[in-house]
Amino acid sequence: MSMSSQQLSATEVTWEGRLANEVRAQGQIEAAFDRADASERAGEFEHALEWLDRAEALSGDLSPAYRAQRERLACRVTLQRAPAPGVG
DSSP: OOOOTTOOOHHHHHHHHHHHHHHHHHHHHHHHHHHHHHHHHTTOHHHHHHHHHHHHHHHSSOOHHHHHHHHHHHHHHHHHHSOOTTOO
16 A cells, blocks of 8 residues: 555654644743743833743743843842832
8 A cells, every 4th residue: 555645644644743733832932931031121020020930831941041030030020019218
């Protein structure tokens, strides 16, 4: 039984589907990191933290650089929430 060049085996279909899912997931992770960076530049530190959380959920972990960025952002959010001296 010969297959035409247009037909794919079940293994090939499964592999292509997995590859497509992996490419899509990688794009979502990269977009989340890009949005985190853009939010930080815009001074939207809470949004940046949310994007880092999403990137971590999608990828399973953050690199040391992004963990450091998260710590920096968390400090900035805390400072933004703190009342100004002499207020309160």
